[in-house]
Every structure is written in C-alpha cells, then in structure tokens.
Amino acid sequence: MGRRKGGSAAGMGLLIVLGLIFAALSAVYRFIVENLAAITGFGTVVGLLLILWYLFSKLEGQKSSVAERPLATQQPQIQLLSQRGYVEPLVQFGSRARSAGTSGQTRWVAPTETIIVQGVSVAGGMFYLGTALSFEGREIDEYVVNPELSAKSSRPDVEGTSMPYWPSYAEVAPAARRAFLEWMSTGRRAKPYGIGHVFLYFYGLEHRVFADRDVGNVPALIAEVDQLLRVYGDNGSFHGYATHFLDLARCAAGLPLPVPEPSADTAYAAEMGTAVRLHLGRRLAQSAAILSEDALIWVLALPDVYLRTAAVRCFDKFVPLWHLRFRSRFPEGLRVATSGNIDLSYRAASGAFEVPVDGPHRDYPDVTKVKTSLEPLRQLVQECTDELDGFSRLLGRRPEARNSVQAALLLPEDLLAETVFEAVREFGQRLSEIMGGKQLASTKMDTVLRLANFELPDSGKLSPAVADQLGQVLDRLDIAIEPDRRYGGGVPQPQDQVFLFNAPGGGPVDSERPAYRSMKAQVEVAVLAAAADGEASGEEIQRVIAGIKEGVDLGGVERARLISFAITIFNSPPKQARVLKRLADRSPAERATIAKAAVAIVVGDGTVQPDExxxxxxxxxALGLPKEQLYSELHKAVPRSDEPVAISIEQRQAGIPIPKEAPVPTPDAVVRIRIDAERLARAQRETAEVSELLANIFEEETPPPVETVAAVANASAFEGLDQSHTELVELIELKGAVPKLEFEERARAMKLLAEGALERINDWAFERFDEALLEDGDEIVMAPHLRERLSELRETA
Incomplete structure (x- = not known):
C-alpha cells in the first residue's frame, strides 16, 4: 500500500514537467512566427560582420609574409647597416649560399648584418635565422631564431625562469623569446639576463664551428665565446662548457692552446681538461719522463684528487714544497707509459650533435690512457699538505700573520731556505744591528722577542713553546741563544739576560754528552758556591770562565754556551735545592770533579766564610761524599803561611807544649788566609787569557778570523767606569740600597776609598744622566728611576 501511493506521486510529477516543456516550446514557436522578419534581418547583419573580420585578418597576414620574402620578389622593407659605414640591402635568410649543415629555409646571419625580428632590431649577427637546421638527416630547431614564432610580451622573462635546463627557441614561452631578442639587441653582455639566454646563443656558435665547420671564422667565434666567458664565467655550468668549446675550437682551427697553470681553484670535472691532456701529451711526445712542473699540473687535473684546506689556503707555499719533494723523490723525473694517443670529439652543450675533432694531437700520447701508477703523485700531494697543516692553522686563526717570523717557524726548513721570507730576513738585519758586527752580544729576552715581532705574553711569563719557537728562528739565521731550553737551559723570562752569538745552525750541542754535562754541572755548583756568602764577585766569574776554557773535550760552541750560561746564572743564581737534587745521579768521577770545583771557587778569594x-x-x-773529604779538600786547598803564627807574649814555663798547627776550618769559624803570591799571579795570567777566549772560541767551526771581543768578565758594562766601580754600582743596583758600612767594606776589599768611590760614581752619573746616581746616608741608595737607564747602558755595551 505504501508503494502504490509513492508511484502515483512520481507519475504526477512527470506529467507536470512534460507539460511545462510543451508550453515553453509553443511560446518560442509563436515568437518566431510573429517576428520572423526581424530575426532574419539581424542574422544577416551579424553574418556580414563576421565575413569582413575574417577578410581583414587574412590581409594582415599576407602583408607580414610579404615583408619577409626575398628581395628578388619585392621592394626592401628593412636595410642592413654595414660595419663599413654605408647602407646595403638587407639579405634575408635563404638568399645566400648555405653550408652543409643548414636547411633551405635557414641561414647563418653574418656579424655585419642587422635583423629585425618580431619588432626587435638585432645587430651583430652570429646566429641562425629560419625554421630549422638539417644535420645528418635530423632537423634541429633548438637554437634557430624563427621569426614566425611570437615574441610579444608586456613582461619579458629577463631572468629566464620559464626556460628549461636545455632551452629551445622553438619551445620557450613568448616572454622568454622576447627577453632573448632584447638581450641579443643590447650587445649580449648584460648581466641581469639569465644564463638560459646565454646558452641559447652559445648553442648556435658551437654548431657553426663544429657542425658547419666554418674554419675561416673560428677565430672570431673563439673571441666571442671568450668574451662571454669573461662576463658569465661565474656560472659553473657555462664555465665548463665554454672552456671545453675554446679548447677544442682551437684544436679544430690548428691554434695553440695556452699552457695550463697550477691553481688551487681547479673546479671539479668528471674528466681531465683538454688543455692539460694536450700539454702533457706534447711533453710525452718529446720525452718519456714527466718533470716536477708538469707532474703538478697533471695531479691537480686528476678527477679524484682534491686539495685539502691547508694546500688551498697556502697554495703559494704548496707549489715550491711540491717541487722540492718531487725532485728529491724523482731526481730524473717520473717515467710514464700510455696505451694510446689522444682522440678528441666535441659533444654539443645542447646535446644536438657529437663530432670528432682532427688535429696534430692525434700523434700525442694520451695521459688518460696511462699504464703507470699515479699513486706516488697522489701520496705526494697528501704529504706536502700535511707538512703545511701547522702553517695553515696559524693563518686560519691569524690571517695577518702570513709573513710573520712565527709563521716561518711552521714551514719546513728546506722550504724556508728555498724561498725568501721577508720577516725572517728583517729579523736577521735587526739582530745584526744589536750585535754590531761582533761575535757575541748580551741583551734582555724581551728585546729579542720584540725584534722578532713575537707577541709578549699577557701573563708576563714566557712559555717553553714560545722560547723554542724563537730558538728555531735563530737557528735558521745561524745565531745561538743562551740560555736555550733545548740544550738543557731554562726558559729565559722577558727581563732575563740572554747571550746571542754566531754559530752555524744555531749552535746545536748534545746536552747529555758526558764532558758537556759534567762541565755544566760544575758551573752551576760553582755559581752556588760563589753566592753562598751572599755575593758573587767578578774574580769568581773569571775563575769559572777559566775553568771552562781548560775543560777537556769541549768544542768551541760548547765553550761559548757554557760561558754564556755561567754569566747569566751568576746574575740570576738557580735554586740551590733544585741544583743539588739533580746531582744525585752523577757518576762517581763526575761527583768528585764537581765537589773539587766548588771547593776551588770557595777558597779562591783567600777566605772561607761559614755560609760557604x-x-x-x-x-x-747531595753528592754522597763524606764531610771528612770536604775538610780534607779545604785543608789541601788552604796554603800554609810562610810567617810565624803569633800566639801570645812569650812566658816560658816548664812543661808548656809547643802550639799545634791551626785547626781545620769548621762551619762557625772564619779563616783568614794569606794569598800565595805565585798562585795569585798564575790566576791573574789565566784571567788575562779569557779576553782571547771568545775571539778564538769558534776556531773549530769558523776558520776565518773574526774581530776579537773583550772578555765578558773583564769588560765594564758602563763605559767610563772601571771594573771595581762597576761592581759597586751593580751591587747597589741589585739590592736597591745597601748599608753604608757594607759599602765601605766592599770598597776597601777593592782597594778603594768609600767616599772617593761614591764621588767617582756620581761624577760619572752626572756626565750620563745630569744627576747623581747614589744618595749618601746611613744607607747608600740608588735613584730608582735610573735603574732602567743602567739596563739600557748595559744592553748597549
């Protein structure tokens, strides 16, 4: 029942729709019948208008076609502007003799022509105009400018964003064509235009050279591509294709290729460049051995060789280092064998063709077909790069340090000797001025650091690494420094005294050689012994120097280092505990010698103090020797008096024994000893010979005579004061002030009158500083601001 009611409703709806359609059709019919005349007139008018519009458009097309027909069939509409200054009729495409690679509807536009395409005037030619090129039975239209294709656009695609990777004039959008024609019309060098427009033009040039084989115009086409490369060479893709074009175009025309130059900027390429192949092939045709220069060009052109940062950043050092290492490893060059000669073919960047290239290169061996292993060359690149790592890291942190002395330290020694390093040369000149042409000079460590342009540490403390770096630079200048940590010395701090002297290679010594090691220990102990009573005199340093001179089995450089070492530690004695601790491992013979040297220093001045x-x-x-041996040595070293010993007023009594000999000195006793005249004379003669020591000290290493240098111990540091007055000044300089009683005792010891010595020193100071150096009173005080002036005088001396 329910279904019967639904069916009746659907039928009723259908009847209503059909009725409405019938009524509408009846109304339309009645309208047409009633207005038939008017409708017929309106249709006639519309038809006439459509016919007229069609005829007008056909007429415009015929005019355009006529404008592009050969001049033989119509009057010229466009004229060609010749570079020679006169006007000649424009020769349209198809009217000239065609090359083998062009079709009947396409021609090559010469550089002297001007063509108007789609309303754009293009001068300079050098492109194909028409519909398509025919090459080996194929039609090519990618780089043919077809004047029938639309190039109308209100917004030309200047950047070429609508162009595909391989652009084709026949397929790009009108906006891209418009931009291409405008780029051509502006001289083809405008940077804002995208690289797609450049490639579209380049495709035609390569077709002209390699497909059409227009040999006569190859130089002009090479020049054009070379100019394009200068403008657009920053594009990696175009750079690669243009470079390949230039190399093979020159081969095709029989023109020489430029000789490749080693470069750190060699771009990655899947295969070796043509210029490198031809250059190396020509070399191998002359000789089977490749030399250093060509080997570097070869290895840098290998597709699987990449230069690391150190080689790229320091390429100016990498190249000479390569030559040094290659010539050392291959003194007669690297002999090379190949399996064939060079075959070249040109594959167009457009992908439209590939053709073989003929030339004399076919007679050259091809290094890409090498049978000799190139692994030694690859390994040599890595080794040279590794040697420059330290230098590169410094430049990475401090680019301005490239030509500094510290940078020079990080280069291999033979490379530094091979190349002129300006900073090292200037440092050597400044040192020569300090040394004044002498064999030896004394100065402060900070002075040497400043001469080398080393950065002084902010902490004021010099690190062992910096001291070693300075020593390495001096080695290359054939100058030795002492103290030198590398040869057993300490690390001199900025205000410490150092000695510089000429010595080949920086005067290297074996600090562990027994003779040198033993003498150095004797010098250290002798200095401690001399300073045991609180002061060290010039006579004591003279005795130490004389002992070094008499040392057995010592070379000239070793003596120079030991003398310099002795003087520096006399000024700044080492820590007693540290020195004594190091003596425990000495041999019995060394320990005995060291002890004997110390006793000789103590008794050498004629007195033995308790502290000594x-x-x-x-x-x-510390040496493991018995005290009894010490007392015995002191007893032996003390000379007997030739005069009677006054005991007391004689009072003869029975049974009173004769006085015994004087007892051996004890720690709390002060022994006054009369100096043996003969022994003193001998010591003075030995001291006088020290002045000749430094002049002759290099006799073994340097045969030519050198200027004699006054002995350090005998020469006064302050010109105008003798040695005795100088020692008084240095005593007060060291302490700043001394009690007047001590000053008087020291003056008497030097056989000077205290007041006279004080006056003499101040007179000297007035001549130098226009003021007194010492102030008299309960203490003898040195003017603080003059102590630095004394240091300057000492350095100058």
Missing part, C-alpha cells in the same frame, strides 16, 4: 762551608757540606751530602 755550610753550602759545601750540603753539596757533599
């Missing part, structure tokens, strides 16, 4: 005896006791304990 205590020091000798500590020394013997």
């Amino acid at each position: 005896v205590r020091f000798l006791e500590k020394l013997h304990k």
